[in-house]
Amino acid sequence: MRDDQIELLETSFADVYAARDAAAALFYERLFVHDPSLKRLFGDTDMAVQGQKLLTALKLVVGSLRNLPAVVPVLETLAVRHTGYGVRDEHYATVGTALIETLSLYFGPRFTPELRAAWTGAYETVASVMILAAHRPQEHRERAAAAAPASL
Template identity: 85%
Template sequence: MREDEILLLETSFAEVYAARDAAAPLFYERLFVHDPSLRRLFGDTDMAAQGQKLFSALRLVVASLRNLPAVVPVLEDLAVRHVSYGVRDAHYETVGAALIETLSLYFGPRFTAEMRAAWTSAYATVAQVMIAAAHRVSAPEAGLDADAHLRPAPAAVL
């Protein structure tokens, strides 16, 4: 990822992080609009606490953009936990759509094509790492492709 993209992610995240108490509920609203069946994965979870976890994870990723290998084990552990919650590959696409939509609504006309591309690319990298880790733990039981993580990343990712 280029330095200007990293700076764009850092500055835009700092702004939305400051408003996380409003942004997190907006994210989950958009997530459940995109796929109402995902609500069942959260059960009786305290959604305010869940929003804090979401923003803590995003903060870690954004802070690690210049050293992505450092955050990969954390993302892999997170993915393994998400498998036990019932998260599937298709859910990552839905989460990505909800994230981009949330940012678009938050920033309005300031959500430029460049900002959208940077966030989309960063999320694609996170999702790819997490899906690969999920496949490694799920492959024996579910017949998933355990070697999916060996495939090259799309050109537009970090």
């Protein structure tokens, strides 16, 4: 990613993070509108807690944009964990749609084409890392899981 895109992501995410509870609630609302069947993956999960996890993960990714290799093991671990919950490859596209729509609704006219492109590019990078990790052999996934912090 270019420095100007990273700056856009950092600045816009700080704004979203300040309203993290509302932003997370809006994201999950949009996610379930796009694919109501995804609700079953969350079971009895407290969605407020899930929203905190989502924003924590986004904060980690946005904070690591200047050093992406540092966050890859965390993303790989998340991918493996999500596979265990029943997440499939096609769900990543739905999540991306819900994320971009959430940001568009949150920012309104401030969600410029440049900001949209930066968020779309960042999400596509994250999703591709996670999808690849989900398809790696089990021994590689175990090594990735052991290397990453268990906080997410």
